[in-house]
Amino acid sequence: xxxxxxxxxxxxxxxxxxxxxxxxxxxxxxxxxxxxxxxxxxxxxxxxxxxxxxxxxxxxxxxxxxxxxxxxxxxxxxxxxxxxxxxxxxxxxxxxxxxxxxxxxxxxxxxxxxxxxxxxxxxxxxxxxxxxxxxxxxxxxxxxxxxxxxxxxxxxxxxxxxxxxxxxxxxxxxxxxxxxxxxxxxxxxxxxxxxxxxx
Numbered sequence: 001x002x003x004x005x006x007x008x009x010x011x012x013x014x015x016x017x018x019x020x021x022x023x024x025x026x027x028x029x030x031x032x033x034x035x036x037x038x039x040x041x042x043x044x045x046x047x048x049x050x051x052x053x054x055x056x057x058x059x060x061x062x063x064x065x066x067x068x069x070x071x072x073x074x075x076x077x078x079x080x081x082x083x084x085x086x087x088x089x090x091x092x093x094x095x096x097x098x099x100x101x102x103x104x105x106x107x108x109x110x111x112x113x114x115x116x117x118x119x120x121x122x123x124x125x126x127x128x129x130x131x132x133x134x135x136x137x138x139x140x141x142x143x144x145x146x147x148x149x150x151x152x153x154x155x156x157x158x159x160x161x162x163x164x165x166x167x168x169x170x171x172x173x174x175x176x177x178x179x180x181x182x183x184x185x186x187x188x189x190x191x192x193x194x195x196x197x198x199x
Contacts, residue, residue, distance in 0.1 A: 019059040024191050026052055037197040043143065043171055047085060057089050059190055060169060064094065064139065067188070068166060074136040075099050075163075079125075079154055080106075082143035086171075090141065099131045099138075101154050112160045116153035125150065127157045134162035144172045145187065148179025155184040 026045050033040040046052045064073065075097045078087030084100060091098035104113070104124035111126040132138065140154050151168055158165055165185040173180070173193035180187040 016059055016062050019055050019062070020191055023052060023056055023059065027191075038174070039194060041172055041194075053086075053089075056086060056171075056190075057093055060086075060090050060141075061093050063169075063188060063190070064090075064167075071137060071166065072096075073139060073166065075132055075138045077101060077127075077138050077140045077154065077158060079140070079142040079150055083141050085143070087141045099127065101125050101127050101157060112157050114153035114156040114160075116149040117147075118149070123150075125153045125157060127161070129161065132158070132161050132163055136163050137166050138163045139167050139169055140165060140185075141169045143170065144174070145170045145179045145189070146174045147177050148182040151179065152182045152184075159184065 023043075023046060026043075026049070028042040028045055030040040030042060032038065046056055073094055073096050076087050076091040076094070077099045078084050078101065080100065080102045087100075088098045102125070104126055107126050107128050110129040112129055114125050115122050116125065138158055140151065140158065142151060142154075145151055145168070151170075155165055155168070167186050167188055168180075168183050169188045169190070171190050173187075173189040175193045176196045
């Protein structure tokens with residue numbers, strides 16, 4: 001890496017850090033929701049402000065362009081339902097397609113399925129079998145990674161269609177649940193994460 005390239009990389013990193021700090025300041029916190037020991041950090045206030053929403057998209061784009069400078073990203077894959085809030089906007093900014101992963105029974109045509117464990121049982125994700133060509137480069141996006149069950153199922157669906165998963169990208173992460181350790185590709189979390197459960 002040349003001094004000039006390193007300098008540009010450091011500038012991008014600093015810019016991303018500034019965006020993340022501003023975005024984090026907009027979050028609302030709700031202790032012990034949805035269950036005891038969890039500090040729920042609500043990112044929905046970001047979407048009430050066009051300026052903050054744009055900065056959220058800009059932050060992801062900065063990261064992807066720095067991480068994959070010579071790789072064409074073909075699709076952003078978003079998980080139902082919160083991945084739908086920002087995934088399409090990120091895909092437009094990257095000039096790539098958006099593919100939704102939905103709960104069972106919501107998609108027409110031939111689908112592939114993957115089961116994942118929820119707090120009170122199992123659920124099934126589906127993706128249309130025709131949604132992506134084999135060998136395409138994708139990024140899987142959702143709002144938060146906790147235990148990693150739903151993201152793991154999303155990765156299984158994409159692998160069934162022979163996609164190349166470049167990365168999983170989330171707004172936030174509950175580190176202490178170690179969900180990232182289960183996933184099939186590297187993980188990027190935009191905002192600083194929770195290292196431990198509430199006492």
